[in-house]
Amino acid sequence: MVKKSRYIGHLVLVLILITSLFSGCGNSESKDIKIGMVYELTGNTASYGTSAANGAKLAFKEVNAKGGILGKQVQLVTADNKGEPSESTNAMSKVITQDKVVAVTGFTVSSCGIAGSAVAEANKIPFVAAATVNPRVTLNDQTGKVKDYTFRACFIDSFQGTVGANFALNSLKAKRTAIMTDNSSDYSKGLAQIFKSTFTAGGGQILAEEAYLQKDQDFKSILTTIKAQNPDLIYIPGYYEDVGKIVKQARELGITVPVLGADAWDSPKLVEIGGPTALNNTYFTNFYSVEDKNPTSNAFVEAYKQEYGQTPDSMAAMGYDAAYLLVDGITRANSTDPNKIREALAATQTFKSVSGDMSLNATHDAVRGVVIIEMKDGNQVYKETVKP
16 A cells, blocks of 8 residues: 555655656747837827837747748737836836746837837836937936946937037028927937937027927917018927927918928828928938938838738837847847846947847947938928938
């Protein structure tokens, strides 16, 4: 009886060990690399986030088709920040603490990126932002020091605002300008400040500085005030939904001078809202143009068209770049250890982005060119690329 019990006990132990072995092997073989993707998929800026997310999904699909990263497939964990800083904190917390991702990419709105980066830093998880241009995304507000785990695939306000001001002065020959700023947006206020300082340093004069709030509908009072000042140009570093309405109402008031803006103009909905005729004689600085040809861009455009049946916009390109930048960092780190990924990302040089070779500087920002776009009859026309 004792021998039988001992035999049964040994048999049970062997079965447990075998079960554990196979279970362990199964987990090992199926264990993918989890990467978080947090974008503005709903809300007022969903046009940006959806395009960027599409670009990122295409990038990760290509990576998996080529064998994945470090021999493992990428498992993408998606969350919606709804275009709100508070929701950005929640979304980042979820993918990091609950889903246990090794790194995160996403964000096209600066205020959301700032909120998201705080969570990434607190948890020491690498985060590559796609299109958040405010310097505070990668710099600590209190200390001014560079955040350890936050990086971005885009240029920052200081470069974009400077390029815009110089384009206004040198190409549009504007000497007297009015500025309209979205007072609810860190992005808009930051760009307006840089534009103003560069424009005045170059001999230009700011005739009026007017503020509005996102979701405002009627801008005619502000525009009437601006018209009375008789500027050569109006600078509006705002989001496409507001800009479309502002430009349409400006033209209805008989304001025919050029209007200049920045990357947040880039959405197909801009033309729907503003109208193709009203948007003639308008320009904006941007991350990317499909007309700015190079091998990486050409391949991206063809793959995007095949995947989604449409031409990619700049946000799609930035989502694609940010995803590949993160993949490149993990690959060079040869590890999913957050600190090793962080070190690899910080050392990024000559990364092949859709707009050409780029690197990351000491503040973890992308060193890449600014594209200038002109709107003609509802179409984007590539003007030039200004290199850093």
